[in-house]
Amino acid sequence: xxxxxxxxxxxxxxxxxxxxxxxxxxxxxxxxxxxxxxxxxxxxxxxxxxxxxxxxxxxxxxxxxxxxxxxxxxxxxxxxxxxxxxxxxxxxxxxxxxxxxxxxxxxxxxxxxxxxxxxxxxxxxxxxxxxxxxxxxxxxxxxxxxxxxxxxxxxxxxxxxxxxxxxxxxxxxxxxxxxxxxxxxxxxxxxxxxxxxxxxxxxxxxxxxxxxxxxxxxxxxxxxxxxxxxxxxxxxxxxxxxxxxxxxxxxxxxxxxxxxx
Numbered sequence: 001x002x003x004x005x006x007x008x009x010x011x012x013x014x015x016x017x018x019x020x021x022x023x024x025x026x027x028x029x030x031x032x033x034x035x036x037x038x039x040x041x042x043x044x045x046x047x048x049x050x051x052x053x054x055x056x057x058x059x060x061x062x063x064x065x066x067x068x069x070x071x072x073x074x075x076x077x078x079x080x081x082x083x084x085x086x087x088x089x090x091x092x093x094x095x096x097x098x099x100x101x102x103x104x105x106x107x108x109x110x111x112x113x114x115x116x117x118x119x120x121x122x123x124x125x126x127x128x129x130x131x132x133x134x135x136x137x138x139x140x141x142x143x144x145x146x147x148x149x150x151x152x153x154x155x156x157x158x159x160x161x162x163x164x165x166x167x168x169x170x171x172x173x174x175x176x177x178x179x180x181x182x183x184x185x186x187x188x189x190x191x192x193x194x195x196x197x198x199x200x201x202x203x204x205x206x207x208x209x210x211x212x213x214x215x216x217x218x219x220x221x222x223x224x225x226x227x228x229x230x231x232x233x234x235x236x237x238x239x240x241x242x243x244x245x246x247x248x249x250x251x252x253x254x255x256x257x258x259x260x261x
Contacts, residue, residue, distance in 0.1 A: 001077070002078070003078055004053075004079050007083060007086060012077075012079075015051070015087060015097070015099060018031060018032045018099060019089050022156060025102075026153075029101060030100065031102060031155035031160065032089075032099055032100070032157060032160075033097065033100055033161075034088065034089060034096070034161075035094050036065065036096055037164075037165070038098075038161065039065070039096050039098045041164075042098055043069055045168035045169055047101070047168050048100065049072045049074065049098050049099070050073070050099040050101055051073055051074055051075040051076070051077065051098070051099040052066070052069050052070060052073035052097075052099075053076075053077045053079060053084065053096075054066055054076075054095055055079055055080070055081045055085075057081050057095050058084075058094060058095030058096045061095075066096065081095065089157040100168075102155065115209070115211055116144070116212075117141075117207060117212055117256075117260060118143055118144045118213045119133070119144075119145050119214055119252060119256060119259075120146040120147075120178045120182070120190075120214065120215040121151055121216055122148045122178050122218060123150045123217065123218040123221075124147075124152060124216075124218065125151070125152055125219060126152065126248070126249075127152045128162050128249075129219065130163075131159040131163045132163075132249040132253075133145075133216075133248075133249050133253070134154075134159070134162070135166045136249070136256060138166035138169060140256045140257060140259075140260045141260055142256055142259070142260065144170065144171035145171070145173075146172070146213065147175070148175065149174055149175065149176050154167060154172065154174075178227055178230075179224075179230035182215075182231070185211075185213065188211040188213055189210050189211070189233070190212070190214075190215065190230070190231040190232050191212060191213070191214045191215065191231055191233050191235055192215050192228040192231035192233070193214065193215060193216050193235060193255060194223065194234045194235070199234045200235045201235065202258055207258070207259045207260075212259065216251060216252045219247070219248045237254055
């Protein structure tokens with residue numbers, strides 16, 4: 001275990017930049033997860049742990065899990081609590097974080113299952129929304145997530161925390177154009193979620209007998225016209241109240257429930 005006592009330490013600067021910069025995460029094929037539960041999730045999900053950083057107080061409180069993480073980590077660092085708190089991205093740091101290697105081919109699915117169910121997200125900007133969608137998708141058994149390249153970074157700290165570990169386990173792909181991508185999927189029906197009371201109702205659709213991709217759009221603007229046109233069918237979530245639309249994560253949750261029921 002290497003001791004870090006200076007904020008100018010190169011390893012510490014590297015970790016801090018991974019926390020703050022999506023481009024740095026992409027270039028280094030690594031991201032940071034922070035907190036006892038998330039780090040343990042990374043371990044149980046058998047993700048490659050590049051390095052582990054722990055505070056002095058965490059060492060005294062969580063020795064057992066830190067020992068297990070240390071066995072799997074390439075490098076292990078200990079820090080004074082005050083120094084750990086300076087790089088932490090959380091309000092109440094638990095004093096433990098891991099640098100995790102991203103998958104070598106995160107953009108590739110092994111295959112589109114014969115009756116697979118996939119969710120496509122176009123230009124989702126709120127990392128809290130994206131984290132919630134990932135967590136819900138794993139809980140409901142969605143086969144994979146398709147992200148447009150203009151979505152927020154799937155490995156940002158807020159997304160990783162919000163996903164509650166789902167980011168370690170869900171299959172996903174990032175594509176420049178979802179409209180172009182769905183055209184390459186033979187035998188897969190595509191659906192566009194729209195705000196249009198005249199569109200087919202979600203509750204009237206049957207997803208049970210075919211592979212399907214359902215598209216959900218940007219928080220403020222919804223799906224692009226090009227993607228709506230590319231889909232086989234448009235639908236809306238029926239609402240009894242006066243609200244015109246739902247939060248993107250809530251809408252995605254309702255849609256995924258209907259897909260998987």
